[in-house]
Amino acid sequence: MSALFPANPASSAIPAATSASRRRTIVATTIGNGLEFFDFTVYGFLALVIGKLFFPTFDSYGQLLLTVASFGVGFIMRPLGGIVIGAYADRAGRKKAMTLTIFLMALGCALIAFTPTYAAIGVAAPIVIVLARLIQGFSAGGEVGASTTLLVEHATPANRGYMASWQFASQGLGVMLGAVVVGGLSFSLTPQAMQSWGWRVPFVLGMLIAPVGMYIRRHLEESLHISPEAAAAPRESSLKIVCTQHGRTVLAAILSLVGGTTAAYVVTFYMPTYAVRELGLTPSVALFGAALTGLISFALAPFVGRLSDVVGRKPLILWSRIALAVLIYPGFLWLNASPTPAVLFIVLGALSIGLVAQTVPGITMLPEMFPKAVRASGMSLVYSVGVALFGGFAPFISTWLLNATGSKLAPAWYLVAMTVVSLLGLVWLRDHTGRDIDAAGAHAAAA
Template sequence: MDATKTISENSACRAQASKTVASNYRKTLFAGAIGNGLEFYDFAVYGLFATYIAKVFFPMQSEFMGLLLAIATFGVGFLARPLGALMIGAYADRAGRKAALRLTILLMGFGTVMIGSLPGYATLGIWAPILLVVARLLQGFSAGGEVGAAVSIMMEAAPANKKGAAVSWQIASQPIALMASGLIGFLLAQSMSAEDLASWGWRIPFFIGVAIIPVGMYIRKHLDETVEEVDVHASNKEVMAELASTYKMPIFLTTVIIAGIAINQYFFSYMTTYAISTLKLPPSVAMLAPVLLGATGAVFAVCGGRIADRFGRRAVNVIPRLLLIVVAYPAFAYATASKSEVIFFATIMGMVALNLMSYGTAALVAADSFPKKVRASAYSLGYALGVTIFGGSAQVIFTAMIHYTGNPNSPVIYLMIGNAMTIIAVLAVLRKKRRAEALVAANG
């Protein structure tokens, strides 16, 4: 009788422990995704309303130059990413993921409030664009440290057979944020006059984004830390010294992986501006692009992570990107020539599906190439460099390519090059990992 009771109690304890682990895992996934989602929401909203921001902060005689300056300011935020990656990433490796994640979401929110509340050029003169740049720099600094800490805690908290799925949720937060920004933009375009939307309505989405910050702060405060004392460095300087001495090549390969992905991501986020300025679609129709692309991307990001957990990381990284390289230009050219909104959106949705299916697995491959003790800072730095150099300049390059070549399909060529870069770098990382594992096995 006592033995039966003991067995029953042990089973109940194990069941409760299993529920607790599952609950902590889900909480970690949500906490990691929410900050990255907010980051991408801010960037998506800025890109979505770039034409309106240009008129408020950069009133130029040439509409093209005003738009180019507004998009350039969008890119300025990327300049602070490497510094944020080093400082906050090293802080995450030294003080833990939780502390770093709470700091990044707070800084990100402050930058968002600044953009939403700044008076325009008509009120502040030259100080208006200067303060806009400061806000974007603050957002970029926080985003630079956010991604490494978030990816690290999500993959470290996940069981061995669910790491792809875990990281895929961090990636899925990006298209979900894109979808939310597009839905809000669509509703505003439908409910407001063009004059009100241009003068003050574009500010509303920034304030909506700030509302998520208290929730994110609370959840991140109650996470289980994944960094153990044995992995902790004594100072940020010690972390940076180890990165410089040991991990230059893995950081370079991570940079190349993310560079190609960044070109893809900002190509798709550029589609609203493209639809308005190049295809001359009504804003209410163009604002639907992020909604459709976000829903597609979120579904395929999660599917890609689960497929990688079951069938391996190599195929999921290579096959979708090869397909994208082959079909991108003819499909996009046909979509723009058709003058059909349905064909255009369907084509972009297909391209997004191929990109997002392998995005999470590529991020996992890169992050997994570093040991836990430097993972947050090393991945943050590689990610920041890739996004800064290639993502930060992408929309400027797209706009300039269309303007100077006269070819509305020219940005797709840049997207194809980006996909080739990512494939080559991912295969190099996987090959290096395979050799290291073989060497360990040989030495017994």
């Protein structure tokens, strides 16, 4: 890894043990978070199959709408998970919070894997599925905040972008693995076998997250050190501190998050369904496209993180969002004019590059905005609320807009609008690139 990413001059004096600790943190966080996102996102890739099995009383459009809505339901619990688990991470430590999220995600996977379909138990089936998605959403709301905070706190001011980039890289890894598994099953099984039992396989595999994740994260080095006296002392609510002392930053950060999170969930999770239903491509081709977006995120994120450490977070976010806004509509136009696998892969590849270029510096900025005592809480609150409001329901809104307008280009206009709106929040955010975020007064101003 050091050969791919040579040491930054500003951090060349770091002791070898500390550098080794950072490498272990990257590996453990990437694998654990990748497994979590595999569990959480594979549901989106199986939307068409799950819709037929759990919402059979509706027509095909109703089935899809309800399935992507239940995908979005998982995001309703993200803010609560972010608040509860973020506060736990700020009081008990990042490692304990990340261990908790692993078991919650595995529990949600188990519920989905073994729930009988609507044909067997009636309306109880979709109810259990929604419950499972709520548990997974609660888990994911705390996972991103705790893991990103841990990565940032193991970094130096000169390489925080690179360290935090592995959080988004791990999301790409989870997406890629999920798409490959579902795509392989779709390609190798008959439609009957896929609907009978094949769709359950990814969720059974996802249950492995508990023992694997526990083993990996047991060796992480905690970045929050609290004395027994401080731990026992009464403490003001983390949520109260974040909202009262950093309220302007929270609002600006959520607004800034709109573009990236909408783009992520439209490009990565809605496009496979769009490619099958609207473009007539096969499920295996559509899922290969999703795997491509995951691969680009995983491979490109560390390089973008390094770049953000050099040029700054805000300039990179600004220009990548402008580029993405310009590319979205022509990409959808070309895709509808020539709906071939090659065009799909080219469009998804271009949009994915723009997505990585804005998301990596964006996810690095979030924990940099808050002091260490409430960093996980602040990061979790901003990320989970932003994703819940604008990311999780992006597939639902895209599906509804497409049906309401009758235009296959409707998702493109929605994505362009959200990208432009997100630039407003960016104006009010302070760029902490290269600064000591734990220095006194580092978070006194927001712009």
